Amino acid sequence: MALRYIDRQLNIADYALSGFKRRVARNVVVVFIFALVIFMVASFSLTTTSLKQAAGRLLETVPDITVQKMSAGRQVSLTEDAVDKLENIFGIRSVRPRVWGYYFDENNGANYTVIGHPKLSEKSPLPGLGIDYLPEMQLDTVAENAVIGRGVRQSLELGSRRTFSLFRPDLTLKSFITAGAFGADTSMVTDDLIIMDLQAARDLFGLAPAEITDLLVDVANPLEIDNIADKIGERLQGVRVVTRERIAKTYRVAFGWRSGFGLACLFGAMAAFAIFAWDKATGLTPAQQREVAILKVVGWQTEDVITLRFWESIIISASALGLGYLGAWMHLLFFDGVLFRPVLLGWSVLKPPVSLIPVFSIGDLLIIFSLSVLPYLAATVIPAWHSAAIRPDSVI
Numbered sequence: 001m002a003l004r005y006i007d008r009q010l011n012i013a014d015y016a017l018s019g020f021k022r023r024v025a026r027n028v029v030v031v032f033i034f035a036l037v038i039f040m041v042a043s044f045s046l047t048t049t050s051l052k053q054a055a056g057r058l059l060e061t062v063p064d065i066t067v068q069k070m071s072a073g074r075q076v077s078l079t080e081d082a083v084d085k086l087e088n089i090f091g092i093r094s095v096r097p098r099v100w101g102y103y104f105d106e107n108n109g110a111n112y113t114v115i116g117h118p119k120l121s122e123k124s125p126l127p128g129l130g131i132d133y134l135p136e137m138q139l140d141t142v143a144e145n146a147v148i149g150r151g152v153r154q155s156l157e158l159g160s161r162r163t164f165s166l167f168r169p170d171l172t173l174k175s176f177i178t179a180g181a182f183g184a185d186t187s188m189v190t191d192d193l194i195i196m197d198l199q200a201a202r203d204l205f206g207l208a209p210a211e212i213t214d215l216l217v218d219v220a221n222p223l224e225i226d227n228i229a230d231k232i233g234e235r236l237q238g239v240r241v242v243t244r245e246r247i248a249k250t251y252r253v254a255f256g257w258r259s260g261f262g263l264a265c266l267f268g269a270m271a272a273f274a275i276f277a278w279d280k281a282t283g284l285t286p287a288q289q290r291e292v293a294i295l296k297v298v299g300w301q302t303e304d305v306i307t308l309r310f311w312e313s314i315i316i317s318a319s320a321l322g323l324g325y326l327g328a329w330m331h332l333l334f335f336d337g338v339l340f341r342p343v344l345l346g347w348s349v350l351k352p353p354v355s356l357i358p359v360f361s362i363g364d365l366l367i368i369f370s371l372s373v374l375p376y377l378a379a380t381v382i383p384a385w386h387s388a389a390i391r392p393d394s395v396i
Contacts, residue, residue, distance in 0.1 A: 009311075012304065016311035019291075031319050038324025038372045039331070045364045046328050047337035053359055059248050063096075064225050065217035066242045067232055075240075077211040085235055086217065091228050093220045097212040099201035103166060103194070110155045114194045116201025116212075144200040145179035151191035153181060169206040176200075310377075317373045325368065332358040 020027050067086075069078045078097075086095045099116030148156075156164050158178070165173040182190035196204070202211060217232070219225050229241045295305060331337060 009307070012307050013311045013315075016308055016315060019308075020312065020315055027316060031316055031323070034316065034320035034372070034376065035323040035327065038320055038368060039327040041371050042325050042328035042364075042368050043331045043337065044340050045368060046332055046358045047340045049359050049361055049364055050332060050337065050357055051341075053357070056248070059244060062244050062247060063216040064219040064222070064244055065229050065232065066247075067215040067217060067236065068213070068240045068242070069236075069238055070240045071238065075213070077207060077213060078215065078239075080210045080212055082212075082215060082236060086215065086232060089228060089231055089235065091220055091224045093218040096216045096218075097198065098214055098216055099198055099205065099207065099211075100213045101201075101205055103204070105155065105166075108155050110151075111192065112152055112155075112194050113192050114196065114201055114204065116198040117195055118198040144174065144176045144196060146176040146200075147180040147182065147195040148178055149182050149190040149193040152194055153178075166204060168204060174200075174204055313377055317376055321369070321373055324372075325365075329358050 067078075067082070068075050070076065080097050083095050083097055086092060097118060099114075101114055103112045103114050104110075105112060158164060162178045163175060164178070165175045168174055176196065182193065198212075199209070201207075202209065217228070219228050225243050225245075229243050233239060233241050295308075331339065
C-alpha cells in the first residue's frame, strides 16, 4: 500500500516536472522573482550571522573588565591614582590606564577612534584589542608617534608621507609621525584607529596631565570576573564597571535590532510576491483549464489535481530556494555583503573592509524557509483547489 502511494506521488511529480518544462517561459519568470525575494532575505540573514560571528571573535580580545567614571549619567574622566586603589584586589592580574575617544575630522567628515597607550615605544598587545604592533614600526623623536589604521591613512590622503596633523580643542595643530600601520587582517577593529602615547592623547583632547578616560582590568581567573567587578564598584564610587559578557550582550542586541528592522523592511517585498503568486495561481490560462478537464476525463480525481498543483509549487519553491540561497552565499563570499553591510555596521564614515564568511545555520535556513517558501505555498492552496474543482463539461 505504501509503495503504491509512493509510486503514485512520483508519477504525479514527474508529470508536474514535464508541465514545468512545457510552460518554461512563464515558470522561469516566477522562479526568478521568487529567487530574488529569497536572495534578499537570505543575504540579510547570512550577513547578520557573519557579523555576529566576527564580533564574537573580536570580543575575545577585549579586556575582562572596563572601568569608567559616571556623573549625571555621562562618562567623565578618571585620575591615574585610581590604578593604585585597584592593584591590591586579589585576583587582578593588571590594571592599565587608557585615554579613549572619538576625533571628528571636519575635512572629510570621518570619525577616528583615538586610544592613548602608556607605552607606545614597546611592542606589546594593544590595550583592549589584543593586537600586536607591526614589526616594522619605526620610532622618531621629532614629533609624536602614532600607529594608524588603513582607513585613516586613506582618509588623510597621506600617500608616501608619514607626518600628519590634528587640531586640538583650542584649534592649534598637533603633529604626528606614523610609526606603524595596521594590516588588513585586523581591519574590522583598526581601520579607523589611531594609537598614540598616553600623554599625546591627553594633549590632543585637552585633558589634564593625570586624567584618563577609563581603566582596563585583566583578571587571572575568568570565573571571578563578576565578583571582582563587584569589588571594583565598592572600591571606586560613581563608576560603571563593564564586563566582557555585558559588551557581548550589547553587540547581540544591536545586531538583533538592526537585523529585525531590516527584515521588517523586506516584508513589503515578500507581501508583494505573495500577491504575485496568488495572481499567477488563480489566473489559469484556457490551455491550463483544458488540461485539468482532460485529466479529470481520463480518471484523475480532484485530490490528484490538487496534488499536481502542490508538486508544481514544490518544484518552483525548491528551484527558487536553491538559486536564492546560492546567490546569497556568493553575495557574501565575493562581494562581502555590500548590499546590507552598511545598514548593520552603523553610522561610521570609515566603515571597515570586513571580509565576511557565510555561516551555515539550520536556524537561519528555517527562518528563510518560513518567510519565503511557506507564504508562497499558502498563497497557492486555495487557487489549487479552485483549479481542481473545474468541471470538464464547462471547458471541453
